[in-house]
Amino acid sequence: MRNLRFTISYDGTAYSGFQIQPNADTIQYRLEQAVHMLTGETVKVVSSGRTDAGVHAKAQVINFITTSKIPVERWCLALNSRLPKDIVAHTAEEVPLSFHSRKAAKRKTYCFTIRTARFPDVFHRNYEYHHPTHLNVEAMREALPCLLGEHDFTSFCTVRTDKEVKVRTLYEARLEAEIDDLSLNGGISRLRLYVTGNGFLYNMVRIIAGTLLQIGEGKRASSDMQRILEAQDRSKAGPTAEAMGLMLWKVEY
Amino acid sequence: MRNLRFTISYDGTAYSGFQIQPNADTIQYRLEQAVHMLTGETVKVVSSGRTDAGVHAKAQVINFITTSKIPVERWCLALNSRLPKDIVAHTAEEVPLSFHSRKAAKRKTYCFTIRTARFPDVFHRNYEYHHPTHLNVEAMREALPCLLGEHDFTSFCTVRTDKEVKVRTLYEARLEAEIDDLSLNGGISRLRLYVTGNGFLYNMVRIIAGTLLQIGEGKRASSDMQRILEAQDRSKAGPTAEAMGLMLWKVEY
The missing domain is CATH 3.30.70.580 (Pseudouridine synthase I, catalytic domain, N-terminal subdomain)
Incomplete structure (x- = not known):
């Protein structure tokens, strides 16, 4: 064997x-x-x-x-x-026979990609969420540090879950802006949210991304992220962002 | 109107x-x-x-x-x-009403992409030609300069064509190597052939790419490119490379 x-x-x-x-x-x-x-x-x-x-x-x-x-x-x-x-x-x-790819995973990184140019990039159309209206990138960035460290992430977990312990540790959460000449208009054509943690609850990255998009749209303040986290209540957070924008980026052992 | x-x-x-x-x-x-x-x-x-x-x-x-x-x-x-x-x-x-996008085009650039890593990049699988075995990039690069300038490109034109004048001018022909961490193996994961000219014959870039691949594989010498060009005979050149690798990159007016 x-x-x-x-x-x-x-x-x-x-x-x-x-x-x-x-x-x-x-x-x-x-x-x-x-x-x-x-x-x-x-x-x-x-x-x-x-x-x-x-x-x-x-x-x-x-x-x-x-x-x-x-x-x-x-x-x-x-x-x-x-x-x-x-x-x-x-x-x-x-x-070794004892290795189990889920149980042995130490850190996982997901990337959620937001296409911010006015029109989709035809070659990436299935791999990014298209959001053609203005996003306040600075406000989005300010909302991220409060998520770092060990927290109960109940607010960012779907209610359809069987996992009882909702405590996870995030090591990194950063938003990178990409300039892409495909946008033809100059400026930021794509935002990538990279989130690294010791594990993730069901829909966790997508709910963080959906909340972050609301902050970028000015529907919520940056400081809301902390309040949502502390509430431990899924209904306080934003919507679950579209699956197509999410990619499992890296798994570390 | x-x-x-x-x-x-x-x-x-x-x-x-x-x-x-x-x-x-x-x-x-x-x-x-x-x-x-x-x-x-x-x-x-x-x-x-x-x-x-x-x-x-x-x-x-x-x-x-x-x-x-x-x-x-x-x-x-x-x-x-x-x-x-x-x-x-x-x-x-x-x-202006007189503008005609084909007749007015001054320079066109095509890009032919060769995925050189051992396995395909799943997200670009329809946009690049997969060539997983060794290519001599230096030999390929040496073959390109002889194509620059005004030449009769009959050797690089399909015989199924109705264009009688086969003279075109190439302004640029360069091969760029990309390192991509998706390859997971390090090294060159992708080659991009950019060709800019005042116009292109039917299948011209694909036949240049097919010939260049044979040079990279060591089936032909770099100096063959010049001989093929001078022969003005399609049968002397390499095969027509796969369409999926080709992209119209830019048109200048």
Whole structure:
């Protein structure tokens, strides 16, 4: 028995999220199907964490136990030729049998991308949320530091969740502005919110992004973020931002 | 009557090229259909040049004559809401009635992108040609300068063409290497061939790219490029590189 760990990327547009579910196309299903095609085995693919329907991954980490003797350096090519073109395995390595890609994850980074130019970027249209009206970037930046550290993030968690402990630690939350000559108008064409933490509640980054957008629009003050956090009440926060803007960026072990 | 000029971008993946043709979905058809939905008029959309099936445009220039009185600043939004999501108008301006986006074009730049990392970049999979084996970038670069200036480019033109004069002037031909952390392996993950000229023959950039790839693979010497150019014989050049890697980058007037 061997435990294999992979870094994979996927375009989540066509999928009902990572986790297998009945009558839906999912990343996990496609991965397990590819392993089955390759080895004949029925494995259970574990990931660093589920991603929702429409959410993408630049570098998701997965692992599974296999009895296959295929050399580790052949696995990515073998899987990629059995996976749809919107899921790609990039690296493979053999790890101790005890390794579990979710339980062992120390830090995860998500990126939420906001296209701020007047019109969408046609080549990124499925990977960013289009917000063509003015955003106060400074106000958005001022709202972020209060989220750093260990907090109960109940306000930023969907009420549809079974996780009882809502305490998580955020190590970083920053908003980067990109200038892109595709915008043709000059100025900021894209904002990227990078959030790094020891773990995330269900919809947590999307609710933070939705709240931050309201602050950028001037519907809320920067200082509201702290008040929302302290309220521990989902109804105080902003809406859940669109899944298409979210990408699992990096997982650290 | 007014002449309106637009900069548009499109993802060519789903289209049989720019130009209208029977029983095929084309960019021109979609543009003319959008104008018809907006104004009721049947216009003829002129572009800076046709792009082939599967070829993309970052900044194509088009124009058409309309009797509509819709203010110019409203046109992009109005068209975009009537266009499929893979075609986007970015800028609009009113130009003299005599302006013709193909005849007036002074310089056009195309970009051909080669993904050189071991595996595809899932988010750019439709916009670059994947070539995972070694390429000699220096040899490729040495082959380019001989193309600059005014030449008969018959060797780099498909035999299926009706253009009799095959003389064109290239102003620039450069190969840029990109490092992308998506490759996860370090090193060059992407090569971009930018070619600027006063005009291009049918398939010209794709045949130059196909020949350049053979030079990078060591199947031909850098000096072959000059010999191929001088032969004025399509059969001497390399294959036509895949359309998906090509993008109309810029048109200058």
